[in-house]
Amino acid sequence: MTRHTLLASTGAALFLILSAAPLAAAAASVQTPAVQGLPYDARRGVFTFAAGLDASLPAVVQVTTLGQSRGPRSDGDPKPSQGGSGVIIDAANGIIVTNNHVIENGQKFTVDLSDGRLFDAVLIGADKATDIAVLKIEGTGLSQVQTVDSDTLRTGDLAFAVGYPLGLDQTLTMGVISGLNRSGMGDAIEDYIQTDAAVNSGNSGGPLLDSRGRLIGINTSILSGGMGGGNDGIAFAVPTRIMMFVVDQLRATGEVKRGQIGVALGSLTAERARDLGLNLVRGAVVYDAAPGSAAEAAGLRPGDVITRIQNRPVANAGSVQATVGIARPGATLPVVYLRDGREATASLTVQSSELEPVRVGRSAAMARGLTFRNSGDGAGAQITVVEGGSSAATAGIQAGDVVVSAGGASVTDMTALATALQAARGAVELTVTRDGERTMINLPG
Numbered sequence: 001m002t003r004h005t006l007l008a009s010t011g012a013a014l015f016l017i018l019s020a021a022p023l024a025a026a027a028a029s030v031q032t033p034a035v036q037g038l039p040y041d042a043r044r045g046v047f048t049f050a051a052g053l054d055a056s057l058p059a060v061v062q063v064t065t066l067g068q069s070r071g072p073r074s075d076g077d078p079k080p081s082q083g084g085s086g087v088i089i090d091a092a093n094g095i096i097v098t099n100n101h102v103i104e105n106g107q108k109f110t111v112d113l114s115d116g117r118l119f120d121a122v123l124i125g126a127d128k129a130t131d132i133a134v135l136k137i138e139g140t141g142l143s144q145v146q147t148v149d150s151d152t153l154r155t156g157d158l159a160f161a162v163g164y165p166l167g168l169d170q171t172l173t174m175g176v177i178s179g180l181n182r183s184g185m186g187d188a189i190e191d192y193i194q195t196d197a198a199v200n201s202g203n204s205g206g207p208l209l210d211s212r213g214r215l216i217g218i219n220t221s222i223l224s225g226g227m228g229g230g231n232d233g234i235a236f237a238v239p240t241r242i243m244m245f246v247v248d249q250l251r252a253t254g255e256v257k258r259g260q261i262g263v264a265l266g267s268l269t270a271e272r273a274r275d276l277g278l279n280l281v282r283g284a285v286v287y288d289a290a291p292g293s294a295a296e297a298a299g300l301r302p303g304d305v306i307t308r309i310q311n312r313p314v315a316n317a318g319s320v321q322a323t324v325g326i327a328r329p330g331a332t333l334p335v336v337y338l339r340d341g342r343e344a345t346a347s348l349t350v351q352s353s354e355l356e357p358v359r360v361g362r363s364a365a366m367a368r369g370l371t372f373r374n375s376g377d378g379a380g381a382q383i384t385v386v387e388g389g390s391s392a393a394t395a396g397i398q399a400g401d402v403v404v405s406a407g408g409a410s411v412t413d414m415t416a417l418a419t420a421l422q423a424a425r426g427a428v429e430l431t432v433t434r435d436g437e438r439t440m441i442n443l444p445g
Contacts, residue, residue, distance in 0.1 A: 049211055053160060053172070056213035058114050058143035059088040060206060062164040063098050063121070063135070065106035078107045085163030085206030086111065086135065087215065089247070091142035094119075096135040097247060098205030099220055100126045103133045111137050114170050125250035129189045129258075129325065130238055131220050132246045133205075145207060145215040150193065150239030153177055153216060161197040161219055161235065163206025173198040175233075182236060183318025189258075191322035192236035193217045199235035208237040218243055245326040259329040259350035262293020267316035268305055276303065277341060283307045284317040286337075291361030291371065298346040300337065307343075308336035324350060358422040365418040368392055368443060372403070374413045380404040380433070381417040391444040398434065405431040 038047045063086045066078035084102035089095055096111060103109060109121040119137040126133035157177045165171055175197030183190035195208060199219050208217040217237030249256045266272070268283040276285075283305040289295035300306075306314050309323050310333045327333060329352040336345050358367040365372055365381075369390025372381045380402040386393050403411050406420035407428045421428065426445035431438055 049158075049160070049174075049213075052212040053209065054213070055143070056145045056207070056209055056215075057162065057170065057172070059091070059145045060114065060162045060170060061086045061088065061096060062112040062170075063096070063102055063205060064110045064112070065103050066108040066110070067106055081106065083164075084202060084204040085219070087162075087205075087207040087218070088142055088144045089147060089215065091144035094137040094139055094142060095124075095247075095251065096121065096137065097218055097243060098133050098135060099218065100128050100131045100133045101220075102205045103135070104128075109135055111135065113142075125254040125256075127246045127250065127256045129256070130242055130246050132218065132238060132243055132250075134247055134250045145209070145213070147215045147240050147244065148210065150216050150241045153180060153193065153210075153239075155180060158211040159193075159195045159197050159216070160209045160211070160213075161195065161199050161203060161206065161237075162209060163199075163203035163219065165198075165200040165202040167202065171203075178234070181313075181315045181319055181322075183316055183322070189242065189322050189325035190318045191239060191242060192220070193239050195235050195237065196233045197235065198233075203235075216240055242322065242326055257329075258325050258353060259327050259331065260353050261295045261298075261324055261333075261348050261350060262290035263295035263300060263320075264288040264290075265306075265317040265320055267318070276305065278305065278338065280307075282313070282315050283338070284314050284320045289361075290359070291364040291366050292356070292359030293361070294348045294351050296361045298335070298348045300335075300346065301339070303339070305338040306335055307338060309333055309348075310335075324348075329353075358418050360415060360418045365414045367418055367421045370397065372414050372417060375402050380411055381414040383432075395441055395443050397430070397432070397441055397443070401432040401434050401439075403430050403432050404438075 039049055041048050064080055064083045067081035084099060086096045086098035089097055103123060103126060109123060111119045111121045119139055121135040121137050124134040124136050155177050159175055159177050161173045175195050177193060178196050179194035182192040182194045199222050203219050206219050207215050208219055210216050217239050219235060219237045221236045223234040246256055264287040265284045266287055268281055268285050270281050272285055273281050286300050286302055286304040288302055289300050306320055308314055309320055312323060314320055327350045329350050331350045333348045335348055336343060359365060363373060369387035369392040370383055371385035372383050375382045383397060383399055383401045386397055386399055403417050405411055406417055407424055409420055411417045428443050430441045430443050432441055
């Protein structure tokens with residue numbers, strides 16, 4: 001079905017709904033807030049969502065980003081380089097939310113209001129991982145949107161996208177929430193709202209509103225199969241659950257600090273599910289848990305399939321990343337996972353993204369670009385992984401080497417090597433055995 005056919009079908013369906021109500025019934029319902037579930041303006045005799053949206057539309061702004069001209073005759077003044085939309089969420093303080101990609105690489109920013117006023121804006125901060133940025137303007141008589149929890153959304157809810165697309169003035173489009181918890185678009189933290197409300201170039205950073213005009217997300221991207229990159233009826237918005245976490249941190253410190261759990265994940269596919277003997281294709285597969293990580297401490301192992309985290313269903317790896325990505329270090333996240341087809345539970349304590357330089361786990365340790373474990377012959381620590389580009393790789397250490405001394409002290413196991421590397425302030429001399437021969441290697445600090 002083409003986009004034009006879909007629009008025609010939608011219009012026909014709405015006509016049938018409205019015409020099915022006899023005029024007498026409509027007149028009798030003038031005192032009620034809705035007729036057949038739709039808001040009704042008795043004075044004009046029309047069905048409309050305008051009453052709920054009117055208060056929010058003045059809060060939707062146009063954002064212009066100016067950057068340095070690179071032409072041979074540049075006069076040095078910043079020139080308009082890109083633009084998009086934004087929405088005021090705090091009128092008293094002039095706080096505007098938009099997309100990171102709208103303001104990226106900008107030197108100066110301007111904001112146009114729907115009443116014709118133009119303001120210079122200051123960038124408070126931006127977060128590339130969620131594509132959220134915060135601007136601030138100084139002005140009076142500003143409007144703001146009411147923000148609601150995006151976790152209350154359901155597929156099938158009406159949604160309105162507002163912005164300044166394709167060089168047009170403020171534009172409102174309507175659709176429905178066509179999907180939730182979408183990921184795989186390429187950003188680090190993804191838990192998108194999917195909608196079929198028309199979103200085009202220039203809509204980026206604008207609000208996605210519910211039928212009462214309340215903010216539920218920030219429009220960020222579209223999925224287009226056409227050669228021109230136009231709207232094909234699939235657009236994505238960052239939900240307010242993620243947006244507010246990012247905005248609050250950017251306003252407080254100008255940057256976002258998020259935790260991590262030290263786990264490598266992949267989305268559960270039908271092929272992987274068959275390999276694991278599972279009859280489901282929703283979940284996140286654990287590929288590895290880093291030594292000393294929260295995932296290892298919680299008992300997660302390769303092959304486990306996470307199905308719920310923080311009481312939220314896990315659709316794919318992105319679901320876990322989105323939950324962990326807006327959790328502060330120290331927070332506890334309950335998880336439900338499958339191991340050998342049996343359900344189990346655990347608690348993950350989110351760690352700081354600034355990892356300790358030396359980390360010791362149950363069966364392996366990590367330090368200075370090296371992962372190592374106890375040697376199979378009971379003496380020394382065997383190198384299992386050398387991180388590419390690390391100082392250890394440059395020094396010539398190889399996977400399979402067995403470290404038997406560090407800094408002149410004997411190394412009996414992985415803990416002894418970790419202790420020696422922790423104590424060493426700078427470079428440390430290692431004695432390793434390789435192919436039955438001993439080699440001295442200087443490991444930089």
